[in-house]
Amino acid sequence: MRKIEENIFKVLMILSTIIISSTLFMILYTIFSKGLGSLSWDMVSKIPEGGFYIGKGGGILNAIVGSVYITIGSTLLGLLISLPIVIYINVYAKRNATLATITRLSYDILFGIPSIVYGAFGFAIMVYMGLKTSLLAGIITVTLMIIPILVRAIDEVVRVVPEDMSNAVFALGGTRYETAKIILRQSIPGIITAILLSFGRAIGDAACVLFTAGFTDSIPTSLDQPAATLPLSIFFQLSSPIKEVQNRAYAAAVILTIIVLAINIVAKIASKNLSKNKI
Amino acid sequence: MIIQPHISIQNLNVHIGENHILKNINLDIPDKKVTSLIGPSGCGKTTLLKTMNRLLDRQNDVRVDGKVLVDGENIYDPKVEVTHIRKKMGLLSQRPFPLPMNIYDNIAYGQRIHGNHNKKELDQIVEKYLRGVNLWDEVKDRLKSPATRLSIGQQQRLCLARGLAIEPEIILGDEPTSALDPISTQAIEELFLQLKDKYTIVLVTHILRQARRVSDYIGFVYMGEIIEFGPTEEVLLNPKEKLTQDYVKGFLV
Numbered sequence: 001m002r003k004i005e006e007n008i009f010k011v012l013m014i015l016s017t018i019i020i021s022s023t024l025f026m027i028l029y030t031i032f033s034k035g036l037g038s039l040s041w042d043m044v045s046k047i048p049e050g051g052f053y054i055g056k057g058g059g060i061l062n063a064i065v066g067s068v069y070i071t072i073g074s075t076l077l078g079l080l081i082s083l084p085i086v087i088y089i090n091v092y093a094k095r096n097a098t099l100a101t102i103t104r105l106s107y108d109i110l111f112g113i114p115s116i117v118y119g120a121f122g123f124a125i126m127v128y129m130g131l132k133t134s135l136l137a138g139i140i141t142v143t144l145m146i147i148p149i150l151v152r153a154i155d156e157v158v159r160v161v162p163e164d165m166s167n168a169v170f171a172l173g174g175t176r177y178e179t180a181k182i183i184l185r186q187s188i189p190g191i192i193t194a195i196l197l198s199f200g201r202a203i204g205d206a207a208c209v210l211f212t213a214g215f216t217d218s219i220p221t222s223l224d225q226p227a228a229t230l231p232l233s234i235f236f237q238l239s240s241p242i243k244e245v246q247n248r249a250y251a252a253a254v255i256l257t258i259i260v261l262a263i264n265i266v267a268k269i270a271s272k273n274l275s276k277n278k279i
Numbered sequence: 280m281i282i283q284p285h286i287s288i289q290n291l292n293v294h295i296g297e298n299h300i301l302k303n304i305n306l307d308i309p310d311k312k313v314t315s316l317i318g319p320s321g322c323g324k325t326t327l328l329k330t331m332n333r334l335l336d337r338q339n340d341v342r343v344d345g346k347v348l349v350d351g352e353n354i355y356d357p358k359v360e361v362t363h364i365r366k367k368m369g370l371l372s373q374r375p376f377p378l379p380m381n382i383y384d385n386i387a388y389g390q391r392i393h394g395n396h397n398k399k400e401l402d403q404i405v406e407k408y409l410r411g412v413n414l415w416d417e418v419k420d421r422l423k424s425p426a427t428r429l430s431i432g433q434q435q436r437l438c439l440a441r442g443l444a445i446e447p448e449i450i451l452g453d454e455p456t457s458a459l460d461p462i463s464t465q466a467i468e469e470l471f472l473q474l475k476d477k478y479t480i481v482l483v484t485h486i487l488r489q490a491r492r493v494s495d496y497i498g499f500v501y502m503g504e505i506i507e508f509g510p511t512e513e514v515l516l517n518p519k520e521k522l523t524q525d526y527v528k529g530f531l532v
Binding site: 094097162163164165166167168169170171172173174175178182185186275 | 332334337338339362363365366368369370372373374376378379380388389392393438441442445451
C-alpha cells in the first residue's frame with residue numbers, strides 16, 4: 001500500500017517536471033520556428049523604415065537599444081536604491097525594529113502590485129511634473145517596479161548570512177559599514193540572481209513602459225526623448241494583420257530571448273568567479 | 280586573592296525582553312590567566328562573555344545595567360567608542376567563520392580596517408600570527424586561496440590568528456572547540472596554554488576536562504548567577520557550594 005502511494009507521488013512529480021520543462025521547450029520552439037525565418041541582419045541593425053508595420057523594410061534596432069537603455073538604467077538605479085535599503089534593515093536597524101518591519105511589509109506589498117499599476121503611477125507622476133513620454137520616465141517607472149524585486153531577493157540572501165559572520169567582523173573592531181561590506185561580499189551569488197530576476201522583469205515588461213517611455217521609430221539620443229522597447233515592438237507587430245509583420249514579431253521575441261539568455265550565462269560565470277571565497 | 284583584574288564586572292544585570300538573563304554579576308577576570316566559565320546550557324555564560332566585548336548590543340530588547348571595566352575603563356560608558364573596545368579583544372566563536380576572502384586577507388583584514396595598509400608590515404604580521412597558531416607551514420604556499428578550503432580545525436586556528444592580528448589584550452572563546460575533532464581541539468588547547476603568557480583568556484566551555492586542562496580559574500554560572508569562582512582545582516575538586524558540587528559531581532567520579 002505504501003509502495004503504491006510512493007509510486008503515485010513519483011509519477012506526479014515526474015509529470016510536473018515534464019510539464020514545466022516541455023513548456024519551456026514549446027515556448028522556445030514556437031518563437032524560434034516562427035521567428036527564425038524573419039530574423040535577418042537588417043532586423044537587428046536597422047531602424048524601422050516608413051511603412052515597416054505594413055510589411056516594408058527596416059529593423060527593430062530602435063527597440064533593442066531602447067530596451068537595453070531602460071533595463072540597464074533601471075537595474076543600476078534600482079541597485080543603487082535597493083542595496084542601502086537591505087543594508088539598513090539587516091545591519092543598521094536591530095532585528096524587528098519598527099522601521100525594518102514596515103520596510104519589509106511595504107516591499108512585500110509593492111512586490112505584488114501589477115506592472116500596469118506602476119505604469120499608471122509613472123504616468124501620473126509624469127503628467128504632474130510636466131514630463132513627456134521619455135527614456136527617463138521609462139527608466140524611473142521600471143526602477144520603481146523592480147526595486148521590490150531587488151530588495152526582496154537580496155534581503156532573502158543577506159538574511160541567511162550567519163550572525164556569527166557579522167559578529168566576527170564586529171569582534172575585530174569593524175564598524176557596521178565594514179560589516180555590511182563583508183555581508184554583501186558573502187552574498188554575491190544571491191545578489192547576482194536578484195539582478196538577473198529584475199533584469200528579466202525589466203526587459204520583458206510592456207505595461208510599465210507603455211505610457212512612460214512611449215514608442216518611436218528612432219533611437220533616443222538623450223534622456224528626454226521617447227524610447228521604443230522590445231515588448232511594445234512585439235506587441236505592435238503582432239497586432240498587424242499582415243503575416244510578414246507578425247512573423248517579424250516572433251523574430252523580435254527571439255532577439256529578446258537571446259538577450260535574456262546571454263545575460264543569464266554571463267551572470268552565472270561572473271557569479272562563479274566572484275564567489276570563490278564564499279563559505 | 281586576585282591581585283590584578285583585567286576585566287572587572289560590577290553589579291551587572293542583563294535583561295533580554297522580560298527575561299532577567301544575568302543577575303547581579305560581580306566577577307574579576309585575572310590578568311594573563313585563563314579563566315573558564317562553566318555551567319549548564321542556557322545558564323547565561325555565553326551572554327556573560329558577549330557583555331565583555333559588547334556584542335550583546337546587537338540583540339533586540341537588551342538592557343544592560345552595571346559596569347564592565349576593562350583596564351579600569353567602563354565599556355558601557357556612553358562616551359566609549361565601541362570599535363575601540365572590541366579591538367582590544369579577539370573572539371573565537373563556536374564554529375569558525377572565515378571571512379569571504381583568501382587566507383592572507385583574512386589575517387590582514389583587522390589591520391586594514393584599523394588603517395594599516397603597509398604591504399611589508401602586513402606580510403610580516405600575517406606570517407607572524409599564522410606561525411603563532413602553527414598554521415604557517417600548512418598554508419604558506421596557498422595564502423591566496425580561499426580560507427574556506429581549509430579544514431574546520433585549520434579554519435578555527437585561522438580565526439584565532441585573525442583575532443590575534445589586531446593585537447588584542449584579551450581573547451574571548453565561546454566554546455571554541457565544540458565543532459572540532461579531538462586533534463584540532465588539542466591544538467587549540469595547546470595554543471591557549473602558550474598564549475596565556477601574553478593574553479588574558481576567557482573561555483566558555485561545556486567540557487570540564489578542558490576547563491581543568493587549560494584554565495587557572497573557573498567561574499560556575501547557574502541560572503544567570505555566578506555561583507562560585509576560584510582557582511580551577513578548588514572549584515572542580517573541592518567546590519564549596521551545593522550547586523557546584525552537583526554540577527561537577529560527574530567530573531569527580
